[in-house]
Amino acid sequence: MATVPSVSYSMTVRLEVPAGGSSVSQLTTVVESSGGHVTGLDVTASGHERLRIDVTVAATSTAHADEIVRRLSGIEGVTLGKVSDRTFLMHLGGKIEMTSKHPIRNRDDLSMIYTPGVARVCTQIAANPEDARRLTIKRNSVAVVTDGSAVLGLGNIGPRAALPVMEGKAALFKRFAGIDAWPLCLDTQDTDAIVEIVKAIAPGFAGINLEDISAPRCFEIEARLREALDIPVFHDDQHGTAIVVLAALHNALRVVGKAMEDVRVVMSGAGAAGTAILKLLLAAGVEHAVVADIHGVVHTGRSDLVGARPDSTLRWIADHTNPEGVTGTLKQAVTGADVFIGVSAPDVLTAEGVASMAEGAIVFALANPDPEIDPAVARQTAAVVATGRSDFPNQINNVLVFPGVFRGLLDAHSRTVNDAMMLAAARALADVVLEDELNANYIVPSVFNEKVAGAVAGAVREAAERTG
Numbered sequence: 001m002a003t004v005p006s007v008s009y010s011m012t013v014r015l016e017v018p019a020g021g022s023s024v025s026q027l028t029t030v031v032e033s034s035g036g037h038v039t040g041l042d043v044t045a046s047g048h049e050r051l052r053i054d055v056t057v058a059a060t061s062t063a064h065a066d067e068i069v070r071r072l073s074g075i076e077g078v079t080l081g082k083v084s085d086r087t088f089l090m091h092l093g094g095k096i097e098m099t100s101k102h103p104i105r106n107r108d109d110l111s112m113i114y115t116p117g118v119a120r121v122c123t124q125i126a127a128n129p130e131d132a133r134r135l136t137i138k139r140n141s142v143a144v145v146t147d148g149s150a151v152l153g154l155g156n157i158g159p160r161a162a163l164p165v166m167e168g169k170a171a172l173f174k175r176f177a178g179i180d181a182w183p184l185c186l187d188t189q190d191t192d193a194i195v196e197i198v199k200a201i202a203p204g205f206a207g208i209n210l211e212d213i214s215a216p217r218c219f220e221i222e223a224r225l226r227e228a229l230d231i232p233v234f235h236d237d238q239h240g241t242a243i244v245v246l247a248a249l250h251n252a253l254r255v256v257g258k259a260m261e262d263v264r265v266v267m268s269g270a271g272a273a274g275t276a277i278l279k280l281l282l283a284a285g286v287e288h289a290v291v292a293d294i295h296g297v298v299h300t301g302r303s304d305l306v307g308a309r310p311d312s313t314l315r316w317i318a319d320h321t322n323p324e325g326v327t328g329t330l331k332q333a334v335t336g337a338d339v340f341i342g343v344s345a346p347d348v349l350t351a352e353g354v355a356s357m358a359e360g361a362i363v364f365a366l367a368n369p370d371p372e373i374d375p376a377v378a379r380q381t382a383a384v385v386a387t388g389r390s391d392f393p394n395q396i397n398n399v400l401v402f403p404g405v406f407r408g409l410l411d412a413h414s415r416t417v418n419d420a421m422m423l424a425a426a427r428a429l430a431d432v433v434l435e436d437e438l439n440a441n442y443i444v445p446s447v448f449n450e451k452v453a454g455a456v457a458g459a460v461r462e463a464a465e466r467t468g
Helices: 023-033 062-073 086-089 107-113 118-127 131-135 158-175 191-204 217-228 235-256 272-283 311-321 329-335 351-356 403-410 419-432 452-466
Strands: 006-018 038-045 050-059 081-084 142-147 180-185 207-210 231-235 264-268 288-293 339-342 362-365 385-386
Touching: 006 023, 006 038, 006 062, 006 086, 023 038, 023 050, 023 062, 050 062, 050 131, 062 081, 081 086, 131 288, 142 158, 142 191, 158 180, 158 403, 158 452, 191 217, 207 217, 207 235, 207 403, 217 231, 217 235, 217 272, 217 452, 235 272, 235 339, 235 362, 235 385, 235 403, 235 419, 264 272, 264 329, 272 288, 272 311, 288 329, 329 351, 362 419, 403 419, 403 452, 419 452
Parallel strands: 142 180, 142 207, 207 231, 264 288, 264 339, 339 362, 362 385
Antiparallel strands: 006 050, 006 081, 038 050
16 A cells, blocks of 8 residues: 555545635645645636536545545535546556558558458468568567466456556557557466467567466466467566666665675565576676575475475575575575565565665565565665665666567567576666766666667667577
């Protein structure tokens, strides 16, 4: 839940009030005394006796917004009219649409865009399948695929309820990278079925963005699709998060004057995002990493890992981290650590835990909306703090990465995604923050920084070409 009024819980309330007296000023007083924030007050109709006023209010939650509306309607002489949730209005009828690049004004246009002229293009592609990239939307198309099993912090809410998120993802692809993305919400959570469906629709796309698929199935789905397809497959919840975290860590280490290979990193969370972050950090040169999950520190001697399959995620983590053989709890592991990265659950890190870290501590508390520690508390002793939230500095937001990554992949006609491309994307994103801009409260650029998508795309394209 938001702790301060947010535009995410923004309502416009239509009220009729007496034209004279103190009713208008009371509206603002009631909202502010209720903990809300008035962002707009518009008189939409006026008479000698009554005024019609639209009051736009930011609240902290749906329940809070309802309480503000109730109190507004309780003001003497005020009549409540329509209440509009501005977020729901933005989603009404969906957020994306398909438009034609060419007008269809007459019979000649129709004959070239559709039959009979289109048959010549079909014949050309049948003879030379690679021409599909040149002569169709394939060259600039990405499928955003989900089964709705791990949506945001909402969990397994299914494909229909996931659609607003996938629409939003498609809108961001277009806004930041000019890519045409299509939401595909699959009504199955069977791994084999998802793989077969994506393989079947792949000819119409130049890339696949997997989204909000629960672990551990997401690992297998991505691996099998990468093996089967000749277009890049990218699970943004894993790799998008990992790239932004690595970019932020590059710059946080610059702020505190430490080197990647020297720092001790403690991670909370061994799911999809945590595993991908870990793997990319290791590829970037981190040598001292410890991971903790709900059962404590992951190590080779832990009872639930003795005899575990070598290819299981936790066993892989145990085999590739914790060179010092740390055991016990997260609280014990974080003592003396240089970096904490949380992709787990609220309130698993305490103020005492942060205070026990090394001097110049870096804390990335990324659980959303409620992080592993209140960022304001972490900032009391940590040198650099980042979160997944928009109401604190240094937001770790995947939109910094996935548009540019796919722009680079599509421009390079890449058939895959590899570590070299992701490392290049992270370095390019970090370098958008110039030396004279860098400080503890600015280690990643704004999502609206116009340099971001181009810088990431260029780095990915060059890495794709360099690695063949």
